[in-house]
Amino acid sequence: MATRKGLSRKAFEPLAEGETWQPYVPATESPTEFSLKSLAFGILFGILFGAANAYLGLRAGLTISTSIPVAVLTVAVFRLLRSGGVGTSVLEANLSQTVGSASSSVASGVIFTLPALFLWGLAPSLLQMTLLAMCGGLLGILFMVPLRHFLIEREHGHLPYPEGTACAEVLVASEEGGSRAHNVFRGLAAGGLVKLLTSWLKVVPSEVDFRIPFLRKGQVGLDVSAALFGVGYILGPRIGAIMVGGGLLSWLVIIPLIAWAGAKAGVPIYPETVHAIVDMSPGAIWSRYVRYIGAGAVATGGLITLVKSLPMMLESFRVGTRQLRERLAEGPAGRVARTAQDLPLKVIGAGLVLLVAVMSLVPQVFSALTGVGPRLLAAVLVVIAAFFFVTVSSRIVGLVGVTSNPTSGMTIATLLATSGVFLVLGWTGDAGKAAALTVGCVVAIAASIAGDTSQDLKTGFLLGATPRRQQVGELVGVLTSAVFVCLAVLMLDKAFGFGTAELPAPQATLMKLVIEGVLQSSLPWDLVAIGVAIALVVELLGIPSLPFAVGVYLPVTTMVPVFLGGMLRKWAEHSAADEDEAGERRERGVLFGSGLVGGEGLMGVVIAGAVAFWYQGPIPGLGLGLGEEALRWIGIVAFAAMAWVFWVLVRRREA
Numbered sequence: 222m223a224t225r226k227g228l229s230r231k232a233f234e235p236l237a238e239g240e241t242w243q244p245y246v247p248a249t250e251s252p253t254e255f256s257l258k259s260l261a262f263g264i265l266f267g268i269l270f271g272a273a274n275a276y277l278g279l280r281a282g283l284t285i286s287t288s289i290p291v292a293v294l295t296v297a298v299f300r301l302l303r304s305g306g307v308g309t310s311v312l313e314a315n316l317s318q319t320v321g322s323a324s325s326s327v328a329s330g331v332i333f334t335l336p337a338l339f340l341w342g343l344a345p346s347l348l349q350m351t352l353l354a355m356c357g358g359l360l361g362i363l364f365m366v367p368l369r370h371f372l373i374e375r376e377h378g379h380l381p382y383p384e385g386t387a388c389a390e391v392l393v394a395s396e397e398g399g400s401r402a403h404n405v406f407r408g409l410a411a412g413g414l415v416k417l418l419t420s421w422l423k424v425v426p427s428e429v430d431f432r433i434p435f436l437r438k439g440q441v442g443l444d445v446s447a448a449l450f451g452v453g454y455i456l457g458p459r460i461g462a463i464m465v466g467g468g469l470l471s472w473l474v475i476i477p478l479i480a481w482a483g484a485k486a487g488v489p490i491y492p493e494t495v496h497a498i499v500d501m502s503p504g505a506i507w508s509r510y511v512r513y514i515g516a517g518a519v520a521t522g523g524l525i526t527l528v529k530s531l532p533m534m535l536e537s538f539r540v541g542t543r544q545l546r547e548r549l550a551e552g553p554a555g556r557v558a559r560t561a562q563d564l565p566l567k568v569i570g571a572g573l574v575l576l577v578a579v580m581s582l583v584p585q586v587f588s589a590l591t592g593v594g595p596r597l598l599a600a601v602l603v604v605i606a607a608f609f610f611v612t613v614s615s616r617i618v619g620l621v622g623v624t625s626n627p628t629s630g631m632t633i634a635t636l637l638a639t640s641g642v643f644l645v646l647g648w649t650g651d652a653g654k655a656a657a658l659t660v661g662c663v664v665a666i667a668a669s670i671a672g673d674t675s676q677d678l679k680t681g682f683l684l685g686a687t688p689r690r691q692q693v694g695e696l697v698g699v700l701t702s703a704v705f706v707c708l709a710v711l712m713l714d715k716a717f718g719f720g721t722a723e724l725p726a727p728q729a730t731l732m733k734l735v736i737e738g739v740l741q742s743s744l745p746w747d748l749v750a751i752g753v754a755i756a757l758v759v760e761l762l763g764i765p766s767l768p769f770a771v772g773v774y775l776p777v778t779t780m781v782p783v784f785l786g787g788m789l790r791k792w793a794e795h796s797a798a799d800e801d802e803a804g805e806r807r808e809r810g811v812l813f814g815s816g817l818v819g820g821e822g823l824m825g826v827v828i829a830g831a832v833a834f835w836y837q838g839p840i841p842g843l844g845l846g847l848g849e850e851a852l853r854w855i856g857i858v859a860f861a862a863m864a865w866v867f868w869v870l871v872r873r874r875e876a
Contacts (some may be wrong), residue, residue, distance in 0.1 A: 244685030245311070245393060246557040251312040255690045255847050259313040262298055264319025266291045267702045271324025272709040273822025277448055278332035279713060280825075282672060282727035282771060283778055285455060287325045288388045288676060290405050290815040292318035297406075311392055312686050317679045318388065319691050323698025326361075326673040327354050328706045330666030332740055333632060335710065336719040336729035337736070342712075344656050345588070350707035352586045353659055356576055357666025358699030360603070363572045364611040365671045365678075366564050366692055372615055372675060373682045374561070380619030383680030392684065404809050407870060408451065408816015409823070415447040415863060416824035420723075421831070423842025427720075428778050429856040438480035439473050440503040442778035443811035445856050447863060448821035449779060451814030453786020454867070460768050461787025467518075467772020468780035470755075475514065475773075492745045497577050504722075507776065513745050515774025516734045517752025519727075521631045522767035523762055560682070562689045577604060580663075589655035595648075602642065606635045606660075607667040619679075628672075629728060629767075632665040633735055640739035649740045657736050670699065675783065709826050716829035727775055782860070786814070789864060793871045810871045 246252060270287040278284045295317040299309040331354055338345050368696075373381060419427040425445060433439035453461045483490055483498025490498060493509040501509070580586050580600035587599045610631045639660045643653045674695050681691045717723040720730060738744045755773060760766040772780050790810055797803035832840060847855070 237655035244560060244683055245389075246685030248560040250685075251308055251559060252312050253308070254310065254312040254316050254687060255315055255693070256316075258299075258302070258307075258309075259316040260320060260694070262295055263291075263317035263694065263698065264701045266294055266317070267324035267698050268705045268810070269823055270321065270819055271328045271702045271706045272826045273819045274325045274328040275332050275709050276713060276724075276822035276825040277452070277818055278329060278728065279336065279710070279719065279724040279726045280446075281449060281452065281783075282725075282775060283452070284325060284329045284332075285452065285818055286322070286384050286673075286676075287815070287819075288318055288322040288384055288673070288680070289391055289508070290819065291321035292392050293405050293812060294389050295321070307424050310815060313683060314392055315389075315681060315684050315686050316690060316694050318392070319681070319694040320698040320701075322511045322673055322677060323358065323670060324702035324706060326669040327358050327666055327699060327703055328642065329628065330354070330357055330662060331671045331706055331710060332726065333665050333728040334662035334732050336714070336726040337658050337733035339636065339719050340726070340730065340733055341654060343651060347704070347707055347711060348586070349585045349588055349659075349731045350710065351704045352579070352583065353662050354666060354703035354707055355700060356580055356586065356603075357663040358670045358703065359572065359609075359696060360576055360607050360663065361611050361667035361670035362674050362692065362695045362699065363569050363576075364608055364667070365615055365674045366493050366569055367566065368612065368615055369563055369678050369688055369692075370561070371676075372619060373734050376619065377682070380616065382619045382676050382679035383609050384618075385676035386683065387674070388405050389680045389683040392680070403702060404812040404870065405816040405819075408813040408818075409820040410816075411813075411863065411866065412447040412451070412817035412820025412822075413824040414820075415445070415817075415859070416821040417829070419445055419585065420825070421828050421840055421842070423840070424855075425859045426852045426856040428499050429860075430778070433473065433855075435479045436473065437484070438506060440777075441469070441472060441781070441782045442776070443856070443860060444776075444778040445860050446779075446782050446821065447817040449782040450786040450789075450860075450863065450867070451817030453783035453788075454790045454810045454814040455818075456783065456787060458787035458791035460765075461784040463764060464772040465766045465777070465780040465784035466764075468767040468775065468777035469772075471507065471515065471773050472503065472777040475511055476503050479506055479510055492748075501835060504776075510748060512730075512774070513734070514746035514752040514755070515770065516731050517749035518756040518770035518773045519629075519731050519751045519752075519767070520633055520735060520749075520761075521756035522765075522770035523633050525756065526629075526767050559687050560685050562687055564689050564692050573604075577601075587656055587659055588653040589659070591652075595656075598642075599656055601665075602639055603663045604658055606638070606664045610635070610664060610668040611671040614668040614671045615675045618675050628669050629731075631668050632661050632732065634874075635664045636661045636732060636735050637739060640736050644740055653740055658732060659738070661732060670695070712723065712826065712829040716832035722776070725775065727771070731774070785864065789867060789871075793868070805874070806871045809873075810867070813867065814871055 270291060274284045274287065292314065295314045299314055303309050315725065331350065335345060335350055335353070338809065373382075419424040427446075428442055428444050430440055430442040433441065480498060486499070487497055489495055492513070493501070496505070498506065577600050581593055581597040584596075587596045590596050590599060614628070614631070636657055639657045643649070643657055648656065674692075677695065678688060678691060680686070683690060713724060719726040736743060738749070752770070752773070756766040756770050759769045790807065793806045793810060794803040797806055
C-alpha cells in the first residue's frame with residue numbers, strides 16, 4: 222500500500238485508491254503534545270488575540286483568523302525555551318495554536334450579537350455573557366467532532382482548508398528555521414504605539430476629515446488606524462476597493478442627495494425627530510438616514526451570500542448527517558492509530574445533553590425568559606440551528622476558508638426564524654427581543670467555532686497530531702477565553718460606548734435592526750428598501766454585494782485605510798522581481814498586518830481598562846492646543862509614516 226507524506230504540493234492532492242496519508246509526524250511516534258506549556262501559552266495568546274479581535278469587530282464589523290499569528294508567536298517562544306534547554310515539539314506548538322485560536326471565534330459571535338442588548342438598554346451581566354459564549358463554543362466543537370473523520374480524512378485533497386493548510390506549513394517552516402515571528406512582534410509594537418498616540422496621549426488625531434467643495438455636505442476622511450490598515454493588507458486590493466466604493470457611494474452620493482432633497486424642509490423628516498436636514502452635519506445624516514440604507518444592504522448581502530451557498534449548504538448537511546449515521550453505526554473500533562483518535566461519541570452525547578440542561582435550567586443563560594418551558598424552547602431552537610449551521614460551516618470553510626464563511630448570513634437567518642417563532646407566540650416585547658438575540662448569539666458562536674475547529678483539525682491531520690487532544694484543546698480554549706473576551710467587551714462599552722464613532726458595533730446594530738423589523742415593525746422601511754435595491758444591483762453587476770454593503774454601512778473614514786492597505790499589498794506584490802519574492806512579501810505583510818491588528822486591539826482594551834478603573838471618565842490626553850488644519854496635517858503625516866514603515870518591512874528580506 223502506497224503512502225504519502227510531507228507538505229509538498231502533491232501532499233494536498235486527493236489520495237488514490239489504496240493510498241494512505243503519512244503525516245509530518247508519523248502515527249508510530251508519540252512526541253510530547255498536550256503539555257502544561259502548550260496549554261499555558263495557548264491560553265495566554267488566546268486571551269490577548271481574543272480581546273484584540275473583539276475590539277476590531279466592534280470597530281470595523283469584521284474579525285481576522287488568528288491561527289497563523291498565534292502559531293508563529295508560539296514557535297518563537299518555544300524556540301527561546303529550547304535554547305534554554307527546555308524540550309519542545311512541533312505538535313506542542315500546534316496544540317498551543319489550537320487552544321489560542323479558539324478565542325477569535327468566541328469573540329466573533331459575541332461582538333456580532335450581544336452589543337445589541339446594550340443598545341436596547343438591556344445590558345447583560347458578565348455571567349450571562351460568559352455562559353452564552355461557553356454554550357455556543359462547546360456546542361460547536363461537540364457537533365464538529367463526529368464529522369472530523371469524514372471531512373478531514375476522507376475528503377483530504379477535495380477540501381483544502383486553506384487556513385489550516387497554511388498554518389501547518391508555517392509551523393513546519395518555523396520548526397525548521399526562519400524569523401517570521403519578528404514581523405508579528407513588530408506589528409504588535411507598531412499597532413500599540415499608533416493607538417497610544419491617537420487615543421491615549423491624543424497627540425495625533427484619530428480621524429482626519431475633508432469637506433468636498435461644491436458638493437452639498439459631501440465629505441471624505443481617513444481613520445488613522447493601524448488595525449484597519451493591516452486588515453486592508455490582509456484582505457487584499459480587490460475587497461478593499463469594493464468596500465471603499467460602498468463608502469464613497471454613501472458619503473459622496475447618498476448624503477449629498479439627502480442634503481439636497483431636504484434643503485428646503487424646515488422641519489425634521491422621519492426617522493429624525495429633532496433637527497431639520499439643513500441643520501445636520503454629514504455624520505448626523507449618515508447616522509439618522511444612511512445607516513438604515515446600509516443595514517438593508519448588509520442584511521441583503523448576507524442573505525445573498527447565504528442563498529448562493531445554499532446548494533453547498535444543503536449538500537453539506539445531507540452528507541454530514543449521512544456520515545454521522547455511519548459513524549454511529551460503526552460502533553467502537555478496535556485499536557485505533559494515534560492520529561485517528563477522536564473524543565468518544567458517548568462523551569459527545571453526554572456533553573450535548575448537559576448543554577441543553579444548562580440552557581434550560583440555568584436562568585442566567587436566557588434570562589429574558591421566565592420558566593423552564595420557554596427556556597427549553599429556546600434551547601431546542603439553538604440545538605436545531607446550531608446542528609445545521611455547524612455541519613454547513615465545517616464544510617464551507619474547507620472550500621473557501623474562514624474569512625469567506627457566511628457567519629453573518631447564518632446569524633441573520635437564525636434571528637429571522639427565531640423572531641418569527643416568537644412573533645407567533647406573542648413574545649414581541651423587550652423579553653422577546655433579548656431572547657431572540659441570545660439564541661442568535663449561541664448559534665453564531667457555534668457556527669464560527671466549528672469553522673475554526675475544522676481548520677485546526679486539518680492542521681493537525683497534516684502534522685500528525687492526536688485529534689482527541691486537539692478537541693480537548695479547543696474545549697479548553699473556549700472555557701478559558703470566554704470570560705476574558707466578555708470582560709473586554711464590557712470594558713470597551715464602559716470606556717467608549719457601543720454605537721459611537723469609536724465603536725459603532727456595526728454587526729450587532731444590524732442584528733438589532735433585524736429583530737426589531739420582525740417583532741416591532743419599527744424600521745423606516747423605505748430607507749431599508751433602498752439598501753436592499755443597492756445590494757441587488759451591485760450583485761447583478763457582478764460585484765460581491767456583502768463587502769460593498771459593509772462599505773455603505775460604515776463611515777467612509779473606516780474604509781479608506783482598508784483600501785490603502787490593500788493598495789500597498791498590490792504595489793508590493795506587483796513590484797516584486799518574481800513570484801517567489803511576491804509570495805514572501807505577501808507573507809511578511811500578512812504577519813505584520815496581523816500584529817498591527819493585535820497591537821491596536823490590545824492597546825484599545827488597555828485604554829478601556831484605564832478609563833474604567835483609573836480615570837473614571839474620558840482620558841484628557843496631552844492636548845497640544847493646535848488648530849484644526851495643523852492637526853489634520855499631523856494625522857496625514859502620521860499615517861504616511863506608518864505606511865512607509867509597513868512598506869520598508871514588507872520589502873526587507875529576512876536573514
